[in-house]
Amino acid sequence: MNWIIAVTAVLVSLAVAGAAAVALRDPPPGLSRLVIATGGVGGVYFNYGQGIANAARAAYPDATAITVRETAASVANLGLIAEGQADVGFTLADSAALAVRGEAPFVGPQPITALARLYDNYTQLVVRAQSPVAELEDLKGKPVSTGAPDSGTELVAARLLGLVGLQPDRDVTRHRLDLAESVRALEDGRIAAFFFSGGLPTAAIADLARRTPIRLVNLGRFVTAMRAKYGEFYSELPVPAFVYGLVADVATVGVPNYLVVSSRMPEAEAYALTRLLFEAKATLVAAHPEARRLNRRAAISTYPVPLHPGAARYYREVKP
Incomplete structure (x- = not known):
């Protein structure tokens, strides 16, 4: 039984x-x-x-x-x-x-x-390693890709630029390029910088870093202002140096x-x-x-x- x-x-x-x-x-x-x-x-x-x-x-x-x-x-x-x-x-x-x-x-x-x-996404402001752009304010008058139209990158780029008194269509030479186009434009010297909001590592940026020395501009100091003006979903996140072969970790604006x-x-x-x-x-x-x-x-x-x-x-x- x-x-x-x-x-x-x-x-x-x-x-x-x-x-x-x-x-x-x-x-x-x-x-x-x-x-x-x-x-x-x-x-x-x-x-x-x-x-x-x-x-x-x-x-x-x-x-x-x-x-x-x-x-x-x-x-x-x-x-x-x-x-x-x-x-x-x-x-x-x-x-x-x-x-x-x-x-x-x-x-x-x-x-x-x-x-x-x-x-979480990391807001990455990418420039060449030897670029004179050290701060967000240094983008004034320069050719910059703020991301593809209707992208989250474009939204956060416009908000960050606005915090330092820069309007994308007035104070920089604006290019609305997707990630692949932004990478090519930086390599070709057609732009001085590009924004991209993405996870780590972002493959296209990692590939760029293997071909061309790059640097990320520190954006961590803007987190408090972004939270106060737009919402508590923004946070400060570090981009570890090893991700793109940087000299040191770089603080930036994170968003889920x-x-x-x-x-x-x-x-x-x-x-x-x-x-x-x-x-x-x-x-x-x-x-x-x-x-x-x-x-x-x-x-x-x-x-x-x-x-x-x-x-x-x-x-x-x-x-x-």
Whole structure:
């Protein structure tokens, strides 16, 4: 009799495990199509997005349309999600704040919710190692790339320049270039500096540093003013010297990255995507090391963007 009970228990456990496997590979409604809005090639968003796509393809092999979309990043991604042209996207907290509050460039509050806080971006003001630009104020009158139009880089660059009385369209020769274009322009001598907001290491900047000696301008002294004027999501973060072969660590302005979806996304789909992030973390880390920073405790801190109910349900279920 005992062996019958034992065999029955094993069969039940196998059935449960099999049901779980089927559930994982059975896409919730809508997940057969997944458009991931990322950023420019060479940036963390794009590589991280590739990792999410790889994880989704492995978990849902019957899904036929899992796409990584190259974009101008934060602001553009929010618009794509609000308009239904993307299902999930990366954005910065400061850009997302404008969307949920309905502030320019958005017209009215946007239907944006969060799945997770992912990692922090570092605002990187890059110049050649021998550049005379030592402080933010030294950019006056010089050719500068403030990032691609509708990017989070462009937003934070304009805010920082404004703190020292510089208007991007008046006081510098403004170039609105994406990361790859900014790198080429600095190498070619067409610009004196470029801004980029991204995780560490930013592959395109690391590649640049291997070819051309570079330096980052210290922006740490502006954190207090940025927090007071724009929001408490800004923080001071150090860029370690070893990341780009710098002489010393450089303080800069940090801002969190969120993975966001429309508030109209079905709860089951948002739950499945949130679960996938953590269950396939190794796949994400293989795509970019910033994915190592993903953890459940920090993931729920998405101020001022509310968590999607599906994501909130996942975090409640796994809460210790």
